Amino acid sequence: MKKAEDQLLVIFGASGDLTGRKLLPALAELRTQGLLPDRFAVLGAARTAYDDESFRQFRREDSGSPLPDDFLRQVRYQPFDPNDPASYAALRGRIESLREELSLPDRIVFYLATPPDLYGIVPSGLREAGLDTATEPGGWRRIVVEKPFGRDLESARELNGLLRDIFAERDIYRIDHYLGKETVQNILVLRFSNGIFEPLWNRNYIDRIEISATETLGVENRGGYYDRAGAMRDMVQNHLMHLMAFVAMEAPSSFEPEPLRDEIVKVFRSLRSYSAEAMETDVVRGQYEGYRTEKGVAPDSTTETCVAMRFYIDNWRWAGVPFCLFTGKKLRHKESLITIHFKSTPQRFFAGQCSGRSCNKLTVRIQPDESIALNFGLKTPGAGFRVRQVSMDFRYDSLPGSDLPGAYERLLLDAMTGDSTLYARSDALEESWKFVEPVLRHWQRQGDRGLYRYRAGSDGPAEAARLFDDGAPERCTKED
Incomplete structure (x- = not known):
């Protein structure tokens, strides 16, 4: 496995079970192996009203495996309501400030660790806020979507169409942990x-x-x-x-x-x-x-x-x-x-x-x-x-x-x-x-x-x- 280039990872649904049991422990292990970027941050986004430190403490106590403090220092948090346009504007502002603070390039992975009914809502909100497209040379946007991807053929096609209207197919990552x-x-x-x-x-x-x-x-x-x-x-x-x-x-x-x-x-x-x-x-x-x-x-x-x-x-x-x-x-x-x-x-x-x-x-x-x-x-x-x-x-x-x-x-x-x-x-x-x-x-x-x-x-x-x-x-x- 090769080391990732400098970037930002935004996890929607960051206060949920998947983030605590799987995503953050996996990222912590990648850091232990020296595979995370030199300049990197995780920005959690969810409805719960945490700040950076209270979210770190919550995940320190809640995750299935102990999370090292040096990894948790790379984790930030932004309160976020996926149905509120103002939340996307606030998210954009937080991303810009993080990029400036950490000298991060314009490379972002969005991870939808949310209920399936938000798989269309969040990407649409990102587009409206101008977060779906990189604005600097060498920049990119990628989105990871958890299962279930649709309930049937019609809903899967509808979701595929919506995502492809916002992101290129090469930038859509439909995850199957198996x-x-x-x-x-x-x-x-x-x-x-x-x-x-x-x-x-x-x-x-x-x-x-x-x-x-x-x-x-x-x-x-x-x-x-x-x-x-x-x-x-x-x-x-x-x-x-x-x-x-x-x-x-x-x-x-x-x-x-x-x-x-x-x-x-x-x-x-x-x-x-x-x-x-x-x-x-x-x-x-x-x-x-x-x-x-x-x-x-x-x-x-x-x-x-x-x-x-x-x-x-x-x-x-x-x-x-x-x-x-x-x-x-x-x-x-x-x-x-x-x-x-x-x-x-x-x-x-x-x-x-x-x-x-x-x-x-x-x-x-x-x-x-x-x-x-x-x-x-x-x-x-x-x-x-x-x-x-x-x-x-x-x-x-x-x-x-x-x-x-x-x-x-x-x-x-x-x-x-x-x-x-x-x-x-x-x-x-x-x-x-x-x-x-x-x-x-x-x-x-x-x-x-x-x-x-x-x-x-x-x-x-x-x-x-x-x-x-x-x-x-x-x-x-x-x-x-």
Whole structure:
């Protein structure tokens, strides 16, 4: 990771949970690593009436990890009402005074750590205040937008259009923190730097691909947001779809941002749309028992807290290979996995205990205990030829100095240095919405019908297991 050039970072929603738990600790760690600019400041903006020192004290006590005083001295605060034009004028004045005080160039990153209903309001206010465009040579403006990016295709297109009217596409950074995880990025390296994998990475050798991201917690204090979003919008449309694209994409012409993002879009455009019949047979939604009593959740809510889905990519590489996604809350395990199941040999000579149709699978564990494991069959000691499945494992914590950078550390630095490789482009986001939106509409028409209940701490709805050829998602077949 390279050091960022001198600039100012403005965080809207600075008094919120995301800023305290993720953004400020990530910036503090970047400073410890010597990756923040020599001349740099963070300007927090939110409705709460703090001054610089009281905001620092609030974040010193509130952040999930201790924030060093030398970092906090770089943090400033500006009271800000996103619906008040006067606030934007005051913000502009504070930015100008900070730039003069610290000799900062005309380079600013705006970070929207706000509720989604402000994603259009704040950029429009910045434009009205003249903050959307740099006025000095070598200056720039960039904006980072958190998920969810729209609720459906229409709202995503509307938001994309609004942002592109104010900022250039190259300056819009739609963040997906999953893509900042080291193990996710390593999918690309694993595939495209190893000759033992890439020749096998196609329909001729791969039986199916499973991607799962499961949580043991429920909605906690996010019931109001989650009940409007659900697992499909919260996890599938962004996180899991991009993980799938990293697994399925063709090799880009170079590892520059645009060629790589071109290949992601091609994957999304090749997804086979669900027929009405397939929505009944290849998609399962569930809701954990007790969800409707959570704070902020409607007592008759039909919001899904668990989704299992099987689909196909209609292109030359993947024709006929099922991709299976699984995600949910209040499940038995907290983990994120990508499992590549390879096809079996033409004849199975040996009796044994390999799980599934083949002894061979490759598992990328994204969290926890980041690792990569390759499974294959070996002879059990003794007479005869009985086979058991064994594994060759690599764990990141086995590397010297293997502290993995946090996802927000990598993504914040990328935005500050102008690297959009790991950020979603507008066309990819819209293609993803095109795929999932018909399913959401189908569920809306169904209401409570087809919404399966499952017990908290279980493996999810039993109906989801039938989508997976081995009877259950990969995380359900391992020993506890």
